[in-house]
Amino acid sequence: MHRTQSARRTVSPRPRLGGTARSGTGRNVRRWRRLGRRGQVAPVATILGLLLVVTFIANYLTTTLPSQMSVNDLNHEVQVENQLGKLSALLTAVSMTGTQGVQIVQPISLGTLAAPPFAGADYSVLSQGNLTGRLTVSFSVTGPGSTTQTLTNLGVPGGSLLVHLQNTYAPAADVAYDQGAVIYAQPGGYPILVDAPPITLSNGALSLWVPSFQGLAVTESGIGAAEVRARLVNLDQLSYPVNGFSITSGSTVTITAVTPYPAVWMAYLDSITPTSVTPTCTGVRGVCSSSYHPSGPSATVSVAIPGVTTLTIDYATFAVTFG
Secondary structure, X not given: OHHHHHHHHHHOOOOOOOHHHHHHHHHHHHHHHHHHHHHHHHHHHHHHHHHHHHHHHHHHHHHHHHHHHHHHHXXXXXXXXXXXXXXXXXXXXXXXXXXXXXXXXXXEEOOOOOEOOOEOOOOEEEEOXXXXXXXXXXXXXXXXXXXXXXXXXXXXXXXXXXXXEOOOOOOOEEEEEEOOEEEEEOOOOOOEEEEOOOEEEEOOEEEEEEEEEEEOOOOEEEOOEEXXXXXXXXXXXXXXXXXXXXXXXXXXXXXXXXEOOHXXXXXXXXXXXXXXXXXXXXXXXXXXOOOOOOOOOOEEEEEEEEOOOEXXXXXXXXXEEEO
């Protein structure tokens, strides 16, 4: 019995409730409080990080991206202007050779630069442009035996191309090749002459290069590169005086342009003619004085030039297709 009681006391001692047990419990409570605070900080930090990311993206989408894409749109406009200007120079150079069948190919960039993944490229449409446009030259010629003839080129169709730039971050715009001139125009604005038409007047000598396009049955659109293919079909050259024929003394040589860009043509023709000569413009719905409207009516711009003694006209006809 004694051994049994002694073993029982040894196995089951009374627990001590001194300060040591209370101190350990306090440390555990403080440890759990610290762990609780850490558990609250982690989600808050994550939310703040996400807010920073969202704020950065929102700022980029509302300020940086539009500015960047607007620059891309404007750079694309300049690029297309240069490409149509190069096309104009190539057409003139090929026609001066007089070799029928010679072909040129000029790429036209239809798409702007993109800013993935937030903004794609803006597209453009290449078409035949001003369907009613033409450039007409009328003049009188005196020949042997006091014969006077009035000549004109009304049967020659015009030469026109149009690239419509469907900009998203800059205003939509058109870049046109119009009877040898390269023109930039925005809806609601007034067209700007980028490259002058090949018409010169100096000391009574008037020279014109008049393009004529055949074909152009389709359009090209998208963000890739299109090609303008032009093949010289025919070149007719007129030059006076020649073989006893000359421009009738005291007469005028009249240049007439049918165009949707009358302000450009009036300003240019006014700049190359004497100060006493003023171009005229006629058309429907105030087209001569109103701002540019895509697919709007064309106007007829004319100027009668006196004192022309030497006249040279090159009529170049091209078969033009897109690819």
